[in-house]
Amino acid sequence: MHRIVLALAVMLSLSGPSLAQAPSKAPEPAQPAAQVQSHGMQVLSNLNQLMRGVLYPASNVVFSSQNDNPADAKAAPGQDPSLATDPLVSTFGGWQAVENAALALTDASNLLLIPGRKCANGVPVPMNNPDWLKFVQQLRDAGIKAYTAAQSKNQDNMIAASDTLTEACANCHRKWREKRPAERCK
Numbered sequence: 534m535h536r537i538v539l540a541l542a543v544m545l546s547l548s549g550p551s552l553a554q555a556p557s558k559a560p561e562p563a564q565p566a567a568q569v570q571s572h573g574m575q576v577l578s579n580l581n582q583l584m585r586g587v588l589y590p591a592s593n594v595v596f597s598s599q600n601d602n603p604a605d606a607k608a609a610p611g612q613d614p615s616l617a618t619d620p621l622v623s624t625f626g627g628w629q630a631v632e633n634a635a636l637a638l639t640d641a642s643n644l645l646l647i648p649g650r651k652c653a654n655g656v657p658v659p660m661n662n663p664d665w666l667k668f669v670q671q672l673r674d675a676g677i678k679a680y681t682a683a684q685s686k687n688q689d690n691m692i693a694a695s696d697t698l699t700e701a702c703a704n705c706h707r708k709w710r711e712k713r714p715a716e717r718c719k
């Protein structure tokens with residue numbers, strides 16, 4: 534994987550902008566690695582892809598624990614937990630899956646602060662805006678609250694933590710996402 538990314542970076546630098554602008558078959562092409570290296574960290578996904586790949590699935594695990602007791606989550610008959618796509622019924626399932634989803638949300642907030650990421654419309658993530666920092670901190674705090682709630686194995690605590698988490702997502706979305714695609718992140 535590393536080798537492929539590196540090869541892509543070299544190709545882009547050799548052949549200039551014409552190749553960099555070539556249309557891709559993917560609906561939302563990932564950003565060329567060559568343009569986004571920063572502080573030794575690479576940013577490959579745009580913000581939509583990061584949300585869909587990390588924040589959205591992890592938050593659904595947290596939210597589900599309001600209604601469904603994670604202690605009761607079981608793989609279907611004949612389903613192999615080691616191959617489960619639902620973390621709740623996986624090898625690391627139940628309340629442990631909720632804890633890990635909360636931890637993933639907490640630490641994924643750092644990914645929202647790595648320079649070089651763009652939104653799907655090509656606008657750089659507005660991470661220098663003080664509100665962005667505030668909303669990222671709200672997400673981090675909500676993740677910690679959800680982690681503590683999951684450790685308590687108490688569904689009332691999960692309801693309270695889920696409210697906080699929903700607010701954290703919504704506050705940032707209200708400012709930067711809930712507009713026409715071309716206007717997002719501005």
Ligand code: HEC
Pocket residue numbers: 579580581582584585588589592638645651652653654665668669672698701702703705706709710717718
């Ligand atoms: C600090 C700001 C911020 C926070 C916090 C945040 N988001 Fe987002 N989210 C955005 C922005 C901006 C977009 C639009 C990105 C784009 O257009 O590339 C987005 C897009 C998304 C999308 C893609 C929607 C689509 O139509 O494809 C999902 C899903 C999503 N967010 C889920 C969440 C969830 C769940 C949370 C909370 C756990 C969350 N986000 C927290 C800023 C944020």
